[in-house]
Structure formats: structure tokens, C-alpha cells
Amino acid sequence: MAFAITQTCCNDATCVAVCPVNCIHPTPAERAFGSTEMLHIDPKTCIDCGACADACPVDAVFPVDRLPDGLREYARLNSAYFEPGGPGGTERAPETTDTGPNFHAWGAPAFDRVLPPDFGPLRVAIVGTGPAGMYAAKDLLLHTRAEVTLIDRLPVAGGLVRYGVAPDHAATRKVGETFARFHTHPRVRMYLGLDVGTDITAEELAAHHDAVVYAVGAATDRRLGIPGEDRPGCVSATTFVAWYNAHPEVAPDAVDLSAERVVVVGNGNVALDVARILVTDPEALAGTQIAGHALAELRRSKVREVVVLGRRGPQDAAYTRSELLALKHLPGVDLLIDDHDPRIGTTIDAATPRDKAAVLRGLPRESVDWSVPPDAGGRPRRIVFRFLSAPVAVCGDEDARALRVTGGTGEREIPAGLVLRAVGYRGVPQAGLPFDEATWTVPNERGRVTGRPGTYVVGWSKRGPSGGIGANRACAAETVGSLLADAVAGTLTPAAGGPRAFRRLVRRRRR
Ligand SMILES: Cc1cc2nc3c(=O)[nH]c(=O)nc-3n(C[C@H](O)[C@H](O)[C@H](O)COP(=O)(O)OP(=O)(O)OC[C@H]3O[C@@H](n4cnc5c(N)ncnc54)[C@H](O)[C@@H]3O)c2cc1C
Ligand SMILES: NC(=O)c1ccc[n+]([C@@H]2O[C@H](COP(=O)([O-])OP(=O)(O)OC[C@H]3O[C@@H](n4cnc5c(N)ncnc54)[C@H](OP(=O)(O)O)[C@@H]3O)[C@@H](O)[C@H]2O)c1
Numbered sequence: 001m002a003f004a005i006t007q008t009c010c011n012d013a014t015c016v017a018v019c020p021v022n023c024i025h026p027t028p029a030e031r032a033f034g035s036t037e038m039l040h041i042d043p044k045t046c047i048d049c050g051a052c053a054d055a056c057p058v059d060a061v062f063p064v065d066r067l068p069d070g071l072r073e074y075a076r077l078n079s080a081y082f083e084p085g086g087p088g089g090t091e092r093a094p095e096t097t098d099t100g101p102n103f104h105a106w107g108a109p110a111f112d113r114v115l116p117p118d119f120g121p122l123r124v125a126i127v128g129t130g131p132a133g134m135y136a137a138k139d140l141l142l143h144t145r146a147e148v149t150l151i152d153r154l155p156v157a158g159g160l161v162r163y164g165v166a167p168d169h170a171a172t173r174k175v176g177e178t179f180a181r182f183h184t185h186p187r188v189r190m191y192l193g194l195d196v197g198t199d200i201t202a203e204e205l206a207a208h209h210d211a212v213v214y215a216v217g218a219a220t221d222r223r224l225g226i227p228g229e230d231r232p233g234c235v236s237a238t239t240f241v242a243w244y245n246a247h248p249e250v251a252p253d254a255v256d257l258s259a260e261r262v263v264v265v266g267n268g269n270v271a272l273d274v275a276r277i278l279v280t281d282p283e284a285l286a287g288t289q290i291a292g293h294a295l296a297e298l299r300r301s302k303v304r305e306v307v308v309l310g311r312r313g314p315q316d317a318a319y320t321r322s323e324l325l326a327l328k329h330l331p332g333v334d335l336l337i338d339d340h341d342p343r344i345g346t347t348i349d350a351a352t353p354r355d356k357a358a359v360l361r362g363l364p365r366e367s368v369d370w371s372v373p374p375d376a377g378g379r380p381r382r383i384v385f386r387f388l389s390a391p392v393a394v395c396g397d398e399d400a401r402a403l404r405v406t407g408g409t410g411e412r413e414i415p416a417g418l419v420l421r422a423v424g425y426r427g428v429p430q431a432g433l434p435f436d437e438a439t440w441t442v443p444n445e446r447g448r449v450t451g452r453p454g455t456y457v458v459g460w461s462k463r464g465p466s467g468g469i470g471a472n473r474a475c476a477a478e479t480v481g482s483l484l485a486d487a488v489a490g491t492l493t494p495a496a497g498g499p500r501a502f503r504r505l506v507r508r509r510r511r
């Protein structure tokens with residue numbers, strides 16, 4: 001027997017540090033870590049101690065013989081990673097061994113500069129309580145004596161863990177509980193419902209702290225730039241996701257599910273999230289943290305078919321294998337590939353087991369006749385994957401009626417009463433910070449904001465809107481490492497006002 005890592009793995013590498021025999025790969029010291037979709041356990045060296053399963057914040061690790069239905073394939077996916085020719089069979093960090101004890105050489109201590117013992121506690125403000133802000137807070141609280149001011153503009157902490165992660169990903173949302181343990185840490189003061197830039201200025205915040213870390217994420221959606229995009233019925237996934245997660249700034253009636261066909265533009269994990277929520281039996285969502293108004297609308301929903309539109313081929317999709325695999329196990333939902341271009345079938349047939357396109361093998365393919373209504377013949381709800389097809393225009397008199405798309409035989413219209421744009425998130429300028437309009441990020445060097453000493457950035461506002469929850473852990477370690485190095489080098493300007501003065505300032509502004 002052995003353990004196996006499954007769908008919800010968010011690559012935070014917590015398990016790597018606790019495994020006594022170093023059988024979880026890639027580790028953060030291995031090159032493949034930067035591009036892997038999940039970590040894998042080598043069944044040949046796993047000693048079944050269970051430490052990884054206990055440590056995993058998102059319940060992604062199971063003994064192979066107790067893998068739930070729908071996750072069984074992960075036993076094979078884990079072992080295939082280590083087979084000769086597989087990624088784990090070829091590349092290992094030079095300092096790791098296959099069977100020797102794991103001295104956690106990859107990550108401990110996280111900071112190469114240790115604050116001198118006579119160094120007074122730093123006062124650090126962290127703006128944003130999503131994963132990036134919380135990993136930075138954890139690092140500061142666990143590795144230094146810093147006092148941390150946590151700030152979020154929303155009344156509930158958590159960032160996208162609370163308002164982005166899909167409600168049926170209950171295990172993933174559990175990571176929020178791990179973060180929440182630090183909200184009440186004795187060296188933390190938390191201010192929710194406080195917008196930096198509106199309620200207080202960046203300068204005021206900086207004056208009351210030795211350093212400020214911005215972890216403000218990427219708040220808005222990317223646009224398609226096609227005619228008709230602003231018609232009612234063409235909605236961004238940012239809005240749709242916030243709607244089903246009860247985001248306080250999205251109205252309960254922001255989404256209308258009276259159409260039978262929905263087109264989701266984009267091939268990322270967010271596109272799969274929204275497609276899955278649209279076709280899942282609402283009763284299966286009833287026990288989750290889904291917003292009440294969304295559950296009611298899903299119960300009334302007329303949606304029979306969701307078309308997932310990718311402008312590139314099945315091998316280039318941005319979604320992860322694990323999220324695609326999960327769709328295959330959705331009860332009562334058919335999957336279909338629109339065979340409108342012969343290159344699609346050829347790519348899937350030629351895919352090796354390691355290729356992303358291989359997950360689509362075995363699914364029915366058909367050249368879809370879009371004039372046939374989605375509920376024809378009382379067939380089950382279905383998701384249709386249409387690759388190699390880009391959006392051209394949202395058509396309609398007033399509301400969206402169809403999406404015009406490119407394809408193998410030229411342009412055509414797919415009738416749809418709702419078009420969801422899931423083409424990525426986008427950062428917005430943060431008052432008091434520089435902003436790079438090309439990458440929608442805060443210009444920085446290893447987390448140090450360009451031209452703003454004592455100011456740092458982490459997470460999606462540092463790297464752009466890409467990467468799962470765990471990717472923010474290494475990102476935070478780098479930023480906090482820069483901050484501590486600057487503290488040791490004496491380049492931080494000490495806080496002018498203390499915690500009480502800051503609390504008084506906040507109280508005045510909230511009146
Ligand atoms: C729809 C969706 C689903 C996802 N699902 C998963 C998943 O299942 N598994 C996974 O591994 N990853 C998932 N991710 C990715 C993951 O959520 C991100 O990697 C992560 O949230 C980025 O962290 P962050 O802290 O940089 O940003 P965020 O989580 O966005 O946090 C930013 C925080 O800053 C606050 N803020 C912004 N501006 C201000 C201001 N001016 N003043 C005060 N506070 C401010 C915001 O309110 C927010 O709380 C998902 C992403 C999306 C979009
Ligand atoms: N379960 C999970 O683990 C989970 C869930 C949700 C999100 N996340 C993570 O969060 C991050 C953001 O996800 P995301 O889905 O928002 O973004 P993403 O991964 O960047 O995917 C964006 C998709 O939109 C497509 N696209 C962009 N512009 C387009 C255009 N003009 N027309 C048509 N298609 C266009 C892209 O295609 P091209 O590739 O051709 O550019 C890509 O398929 C990702 O790292 C994701 O893995 C993880």
C-alpha cells in the first residue's frame with residue numbers, strides 16, 4: 001500500500017517537509033516544482049506513515065486503498081510520475097536522496113538572514129488577507145517577533161479562498177481555516193472593512209509601520225475586446241464566481257439562468273469551475289457554502305448545455321488535468337467534444353499519457369449541429385468542449401442571443417442566452433504604488449516595490465493572476481526574505497506612530 005496525492009493539491013509543499021523518507025516530488029528545490037500541476041508520492045518508497053495526510057491543509061492525500069470513487073485514477077497518476085522517462089524519474093534536486101532521511105534542506109530556514117536577538121519587533125502591515133497575505137503573515141509570525149497589522153477592504157477575511165474557490169471544493173476551502181488560526185495570534189491586529197487608498201492613505205499606513213506588504217490580488221476581469229461584449233447576458237466569470245460565493249459587492253440578481261445554452265469563453269480552471277457549477281445537480285451543492293440566492297437560481301435554472309470555448313487546441317488548454325478529470329466523474333452530466341476541426345481528434349489520438357489532451361481520450365466526438373436545441377430528446381445536461389475556436393462577437397438586438405466564433409469551416413454563430421467570459425483576472429492600480437500597465441502588476445524586485453523603500457508586494461499583485469493557492473507560499477517566503485534583509489541592513493524607516501495611534505486613526509476614519 002502507499003499514499004497518493006489527489007485533485008485538490010494546491011502545491012504548497014507542506015507534505016514535503018513532513019515526509020520522513022523524501023518520497024514526495026517535485027520538491028520546491030527541483031526545477032519541475034515551478035511548472036507542476038500537483039505533487040506526487042512515489043509508491044515504491046512511501047512507508048505509509050500518514051504524516052503527509054495529517055499535514056495537508058486541503059485533505060488531498062489518501063491511502064491508495066481508501067481512495068474515494070472518482071479519485072482512483074490518482075493512484076496511477078502518482079506512480080506514473082516516477083516511472084522511467086516520467087518527470088520524477090529523471091529530475092531530482094541534487095541535495096535530496098530517494099531513501100535517506102529528509103532534513104528539509106529545501107526550505108528551512110526560509111530566510112537566509114536571521115534577525116539579531118537584540119533587534120526590536122518589527123511592525124509590519126499586510127494589506128490583503130488572501131493566501132499571499134496570510135503566507136507572509138505566517139512567515140513573519142513563526143520566524144520573527146514581528147507585530148502584524150492585517151487589513152482587508154472586505155468585511156470577511158480570506159480573499160479568493162472565501163470569494164473565489166468554488167463551493168463544491170470544500171477541501172480546498174478548508175485551507176482558509178489554517179489561515180484563520182493566525183487572525184487571532186497575540187501579535188496580530190486585524191482590521192476588516194478598511195480600504196487602503198480610500199479609508200486611509202498608503203502614506204498614513206507607512207508612517208505607522210516599519211514596513212508594508214501589499215497582497216491585494218487581481219481584483220477585476222480581463223476583457224475580450226470584441227463587439228457586443230457589454231450586452232446584458234455577457235457576464236464576466238469574476239462576477240459569476242463572486243455571485244455564487246455571496247461576495248458583498250455583487251447583487252443577488254446579477255445572474256439569470258433562464259437560457260438553455262451557456263457559452264463559457266476560456267480554457268482555464270475558472271472556466272471549468274463555472275461550467276461545473278452550472279451543470280451540477282443543485283441538491284449536491286445544497287450542503288456547501290454556496291450563496292442562498294445562487295442555489296435558488298440554480299434550482300430554477302433552465303441550463304441544459306455549457307459550451308467551453310478554447311481558442312487553442314486540447315494540448316494547450318490552461319486548465320489542470322485534475323480539474324478536467326473531475327468533470328468526467330460528475331453524476332448525470334455528459335461530456336462531448338465538438339469535432340468541427342480534424343486537428344482536434346488527431347491531437348487527442350496522438351497524445352501520450354503524460355499529455356494533457358490524453359484526459360479527453362474516450363470522450364464522444366461529434367460535429368455539433370448548433371441549430372438543435374440543447375434539450376433535444378430529453379438528453380442529460382452536458383458540457384461541450386469546442387477547441388480551436390475564438391470568439392468574434394456577441395450577437396443580439398439588445399441582450400446576448402448568440403456568440404459568433406471562428407472554427408474549421410469558417411465563422412458561425414452558437415445560439416446562447418448567456419456568455420461567460422472566463423479569460424483571466426486582471427490587477428488594478430493600487431493608490432500610492434507604481435503600476436505596470438502591460439502586466440497589471442506592481443513593479444518589484446524579489447518583492448521590493450520599485451522606488452518605494454519599506455514597501456513590498458506578494459501574490460497575484462506581484463506575479464500576475466496565475467497559480468494556485470500554494471504558489472503564494474514560496475512567493476511570500478521570497479518577499480518576507482527581502483523585507484528581513486532590508487531590516488537587517490537598516491534601510492527601513494522606523495514607524496512614527498505606534499499601534500494605539502493607528503487604531504485611533506482607523507476609528508476616526510470609520511466614523
Ligand atoms: C475563481 C477562482 C477559483 C480558484 N480556485 C482555486 C482552487 O480551487 N485551488 C487553488 O489552489 N487555487 C485556486 N485559485 C487561485 C487562488 O485563489 C489564488 O492563487 C490566490 O487567491 C491569490 O492570492 P492573493 O492573496 O494574491 O489574492 P486574493 O486571494 O485575491 O487576496 C487579495 C485580498 O486583498 C484585499 N484587498 C484588495 N485591495 C485592497 C485594499 N485596497 N485595501 C485592503 N484590502 C484590499 C482583497 O479584498 C482580498 O481579500 C482560484 C482563483 C480563482 C480566481
Ligand atoms: N482548482 C484549481 O486549482 C483552480 C481553480 C480556479 C483557478 N485556479 C488558478 O487560478 C489561476 C487563474 O485561472 P483562470 O482560469 O482565470 O486563468 P488562466 O489559467 O490564465 O486561463 C485563462 C484562459 O482564457 C483564455 N483566454 C485569454 N484571453 C482570451 C481571449 N481573448 N479569447 C479567448 N480565450 C482567451 C486563455 O487562453 P490562452 O491560453 O490561449 O491564452 C486561457 O485558456 C490559474 O493559475 C488557475 O490554475 C485554480
Ligand code: SF4
Pocket residue numbers: 003018019020021022023024041045046047048049050051052053
Ligand atoms: S505516508 Fe509518510 S512516507 Fe508516505 S508519502 Fe506520506 S509522509 Fe511520506
Ligand code: SF4
Pocket residue numbers: 005006008009010011012013014015016039055056057058059060061470
Ligand atoms: S496541498 Fe500541499 S500538503 Fe497537500 S498534497 Fe498538495 S503539496 Fe502536499
